[in-house]
Structure formats: C-alpha cells, structure tokens
Amino acid sequence: MTEKYEAVIGLEVHVELDTASKVFCSCPTDFGALPNTNVCPVCMGLPGALPTLNRRAVELAIRAGLATECEIARYTRFDRKNYFYPDLPKAYQISQFEYPLCSRGGVDIEVDGKQKRIGITRIHMEEDAGKLIHSEDGTMIDYNRCGVPLIEIVSEPDIRSSAEAKAYLTELRKILIYAGVSDCRMDKGSMRCDVNLSVRLNGASAMGERTEIKNVNSIAFVGKAIDYEFQRQIAVIEQGGEVFPETRRFDEADGKTHLMRRKESAADYRFFPEPDLVGFEVGEDKISEIKRELPMLPAERRRIYGEQFGVSATDANIITSHVLIADYFEKAARATVYPRLAANILLTELMSELTDSVNEKNTLEPSVPSSYLAELATLYGEQTVNSSTVKKLIKMIAAEGVSPSELVEKYGLAQINDGEYIACELDAVIKENPKLITDYRNGKLAAKKAIIGKVMARTAGRANPLILNDIFDNM
Ligand SMILES: [Zn+2]
Helix, strand or coil: CHHHEEEEEEEEEEEECCCCECCCCCCECCCCCCCCCCCCCCCCCCCCCCCCCCHHHHHHHHHHHHHCCCEECCEECCEEEECCCCCCCCCEEEECCCCCCEEEEEEEEEECCEEEEEEEEEEEEEECCCEEEEECCEEEEECCCCCCEEEEEEECCCECCHHHHHHHHHHHHHHHHHCCCCCCCHHHCCEEEEEEEEEEECCCCCCCCCEEEEEECCHHHHHHHHHHHHHHHHHHHHCCCCCCCEEEEEECCCCEEEEEEECCCCCCCCCEECCCCCCEECCHHHHHHHHHHCCCCHHHHHHHHHHHHCCCHHHHHHHCCCHHHHHHHHHHHCCCCCHHHHHHHHHHHHHHHHHHHHHHHCCCCCCCCHHHHHHHHHHHHCCCCCHHHHHHHHHHHHHHCCCHHHHHHHHCCCCECCHHHHHHHHHHHHHHCHHHHHHHHCCCHHHHHHHHHHHHHHCCCCECHHHHHHHHHCC
C-alpha cells in the first residue's frame, strides 16, 4: 500500500563553524575541555555583558553560502529567539530570523543514475546552547558549548526518499569540508540533522501534516529514521487515523521514532532584533574576496578527474570522498603522465588505509607519499614493473621509506620485457611439467594458469604477463 504515497522531506542541518573562538566572545571552542572552563560573562549571559561578532564566523558562513550557490544577503541582522531552557543561560538564543545571511541555493545529487537538485531555502547564523548531562545524582550543565558559532542550513521540501536524503547530506557534508567551513563530524556533534517529514498521495500537491525528528546523529540513521517514519505515518492514515504535528526522536536501538512532544500550537519565540548587535552590510568586494579564497569543490574536481586524468565518474566519486584524499591524488596525478594508473593504484592498494586515516585522525599520514604514488604509476605505465611488483613495492615503501625507483634498482625488480628470455623460461617450465601441457591441450584451461604461474615464479614475478600470455597463446 506504500506505493500510493510519497514522502515529502526537508532537512535542517546544524553545522559548527571551524573558528578558534566563539561567535560573540573570545572563549575558545575546543571540543573536550573540562566542563565550564571555556566560559566568560558574555557566553554565560551575565547582566551587562555585551556580544562582539566574530568576523571569521561570518566569513565561514558566507563561504558555506557560496559553496552551496546561495545568494549572499546585502543586509543581514541578528534576532533574539526567546525561550527558557536550562542549557540557555541568557534565556534567549542569538539567531537570525527575518534577514538570514544566505538564501536560495542548492546542492546537486545523483541517486540511481538520476540527477536532482535539492534546494536550500536559507542558511542563517546562530549560537549553540550548553549541554545537559544526566546522571543518577541529577542533571549537570556544561556551558562550554554556549556561544559556539553554528549555521543552520534549511533545505526545501524537495527530498522524496531516504536515498535522496542520504545523498544530499553526503554531498553537503563533502562541500562544507572542502570549503573549510567545518569538519562536519556527526559523531562529535559538529554536524546535526533534524528531519521534517510528511506523506501525501502520489500526485497530490497539498502537504500532509508533518513531524519533526530531532538531532539524528549519523547519515545512516537519518536514512533509517525516514524509512521508519514514512511507514508509520502511512499506517496511521491507512487505519483512518490522523498524523499530528509533533517532535519525535529516533532510537538507534530499536530503529523507531518515538514521540517527544506534541506541537499543540506553533512555538512563539517572540523574535525581535538583537539590540546589542547592529545589522550590517556585506560588501560586494568582501564577497568576491571570499569567493576567490574558496577551494575547489568536489563537483568541479570530479569533472577535472574525468576530463584531464581519464578517471571514471565512479572512481572520481570515491577519490573525492574526502578532501585530503583528493588533494593527495591530485598531487600524484599532476606528477606523472599516467594519472589514470595513479588513480587505479590508489583505489586498489591504498584507499582503505587512507580512509581509515582520515576517519580516525582527520589527517592523512599515507605510508606511500604522493610523489611515490606518481612514480609507481610511471614505472607501471612505462612497463618497467608489472602489477604484482607494484603491490610488492607498496609494502616495501612502507617498510623501508625508500622511493620505488630506488627499490627497483636495489632489488632488481624491473619487469622482464625480453620476449626471447620469457620464451626460454616458458620452455623450461613445459619440459619440467609435461602433464600440464597435455592437460591444457585436452581442454583444461586451469592448466594454462598453472604454467603461467610457474613461469612467474621462476622469474620472481618479474616477467611481463602480457608478453608471456602472448607467447603462450602463439606457441
Ligand atoms: Zn565566552
């Protein structure tokens, strides 16, 4: 019965900006400091303390807007969003309501070979709240995160499935990391996602009543939460019930969404202009300057990998999964005339090591420096070494820290391209193994593999496999 319905999904993504200090004071933003050590009268909301806007935070928010093809507002302003909660010492959050910094952008995604653009309604700046820590003895509050600069990226309700939501979040995250806006670590809370979802009959234009799933903390869980909530709402409707506007949370343990609170009426935050900060204008020259500083984004890099390096779209997508891996590849690709081979070696031999390195340490410490990857591609492209020697060399580089050319020289690993020499070795193997060649002539294809293997062993893996294969077939 689900085929009758479609999901209408919009995402609100909060991203912590990568600044050294908070957005309205000079307290540091380090993650993991002792509770309530990164605080001051401004971020604690003490009477009389006045906020000063962090210029770097504004620049990073503009970067985020430019990277997602938003329009940057000429005039922007901060507003007070008033509500009471213990993690908010001022009892209001400084946010942006009427005049967001960026609006009307979009992110292009591809799902099942189909291209689609997910619109971005707006990106506005705001400050983070503190953190409540619940324990058996009661609830404690850590105000370190109060005043950490955030942007909220609000998408249009253009998303129709969990697959599209995951593709959008993956691409958005990539773009923001490439642009240097944030490290977007969902596991550390520097990127968080709220899901708004409603269902309607296919083809209907009116929107159904929507629910909001708060603070889902991984892209995979966003997918699961959407799949569950879509089915839940359909079941409610099919049973003659009604979907209520409510806030729900996703439980990782049971894979379900659970009711947190009903939204009886629209929340009234009594927004009003922040009197302690003046509205300001962003000049055209400032926007151009930030645009010039913007690093090359993943879509552009994928295009270049295809056009200049001959790398397939699928491979380019894998290599651009992280900016550090893309930078590493590009250095190697530009240092060899065989960039596509550099991509192949990277993907088959090095990718898992590099991925682990960026995921665990957020830095790249490759066992094979990019200049050595370029050299490997050149050695292989010029047929100085074959593919099994490339594998061997990668292990040797990691162990000895010496360049592949030196290793080839030192250990005599150069590929044997001399046809006569290879033919002699093949003859020798056949003379020693008459049964194998008889088997092969009787149609046993595996016997050929065995013979080739023996020749490779006799030449310490150095025979050119293409030449060997050719000689064998023309015997
Ligand atoms: Zn402070």
